[in-house]
Amino acid sequence: xxxxxxxxxxxxxxxxxxxxxxxxxxxxxxxxxxxxxxxxxxxxxxxxxxxxxxxxxxxxxxxxxxxxxxxxxxxxxxxxxxxxxxxxxxxxxxxxxxxxxxxxxxxxxxxxxxxxxxxxxxxxxxxxxxxxxxxxxxxxxxxxxxxxxxxxxxxxxxxxxxxxxxxxxxxxxxxxxxxxxxxxxxxxxxxxxxxxxxxxxxxxxxxxxxxxxxxxxxxxxxxxxxxxxxxxxxxxxxxxxxxxxxxxxxxxxxxxxxxxxxxxxxxxxxxxxxxxxxxxxxxxxxxxxxxxxxxxxxxxxxxxxxxxxx
DNA sequence: CGACTTTGACCTGCGC
DNA sequence: GCGCAGGTCAAAGTCG
Numbered sequence: 001x002x003x004x005x006x007x008x009x010x011x012x013x014x015x016x017x018x019x020x021x022x023x024x025x026x027x028x029x030x031x032x033x034x035x036x037x038x039x040x041x042x043x044x045x046x047x048x049x050x051x052x053x054x055x056x057x058x059x060x061x062x063x064x065x066x067x068x069x070x071x072x073x074x075x076x077x078x079x080x081x082x083x084x085x086x087x088x089x090x091x092x093x094x095x096x097x098x099x100x101x102x103x104x105x106x107x108x109x110x111x112x113x114x115x116x117x118x119x120x121x122x123x124x125x126x127x128x129x130x131x132x133x134x135x136x137x138x139x140x141x142x143x144x145x146x147x148x149x150x151x152x153x154x155x156x157x158x159x160x161x162x163x164x165x166x167x168x169x170x171x172x173x174x175x176x177x178x179x180x181x182x183x184x185x186x187x188x189x190x191x192x193x194x195x196x197x198x199x200x201x202x203x204x205x206x207x208x209x210x211x212x213x214x215x216x217x218x219x220x221x222x223x224x225x226x227x228x229x230x231x232x233x234x235x236x237x238x239x240x241x242x243x244x245x246x247x248x249x250x251x252x253x254x255x256x257x258x259x260x261x262x263x264x265x266x267x268x269x270x271x272x273x274x275x276x277x278x279x280x281x282x283x284x285x286x287x288x289x290x291x292x293x294x295x296x297x298x299x300x301x302x303x304x305x306x307x308x309x310x
Numbered sequence: 311c312g313a314c315t316t317t318g319a320c321c322t323g324c325g326c
Numbered sequence: 327g328c329g330c331a332g333g334t335c336a337a338a339g340t341c342g
Contacts, residue, residue, distance in 0.1 A: 136315055138334060151333070155313080165333090 118180040121169065132156060132184065134164055145170045157186040 135155035141148045147168035154162035161182040169175040 135313080137336095139316075140332065140334095143331065149332085153334095163333095 120178040120180065122176050122178060132162065132164075142167060154184055157184070160185050 132154055133156045134152035136150055136152050138151040139148050140151070145167065147170060149165055149167040152164040152166065154160040154164075162184045163181040165177075165179040165181070167177050169177050
């Protein structure tokens, strides 16, 4: 069994750009849909302790009483800033509005914070590419963050709407926040991105460090691994996790099932975070080689070399 | 030559 | 209505 060693998760729907500044962390499923059979739910105890009623209301649409089939999917847990809560509530309200019958298609789509997205926080050592082919299409400095945010779109299929944003966490050195938006409308590519365009002579002073860095990363991206299992190979047993809005709990992969269970003792089986199926998608298919890919890469991530490509 | 990154300009949503 | 900030476009340049 492969053991993943990356940080935490949280499904974020309609998160704002302030995510990084507020330590929001991740949630690893691209194809999370309301039609999924298992949803988020929260225990009474944890609700009392960590969650406001407001948040509970917000997540109700995603709750599902499933008899206690729960899954812990990470090595640390995320938080949900209050701004996000507001955004989600707004989205919920908007979703209740009847869609216009007009056929007008705006050039720019709905603002991203109104879309479902998956936020993933990875340590530098854990950061690696997935198997999807991403093409960078923009980079913007983000207010409140010393690090820019890079924008990637799926380059495997022309019509694919999948997007990915990468930025370095300003609160935790060596931690990167990856946000996935929309879903892939195709199967995983068998080939990775090419190396073309990864090196530019525009930065004479940093060329060697940055570009060699990029090269090594992209090179590692090309390391292929078989399309393996797509779910739950993270080394954790099913579990229920709750977290304070502003509290982060680090759970190392060394934590065994019992330890984790003890942390959240008292949870109602019928109201647990049930995310096992949430992570059953293709998203994780590309993560199996994180360790292999990084153990062999020269990914000495630091602030001076960010942004980077992968 | 195709695929990619970079980067300034542009568009849109949102708060005041 | 205005200005800010985030997200996207597209031209230019790079690389295999």
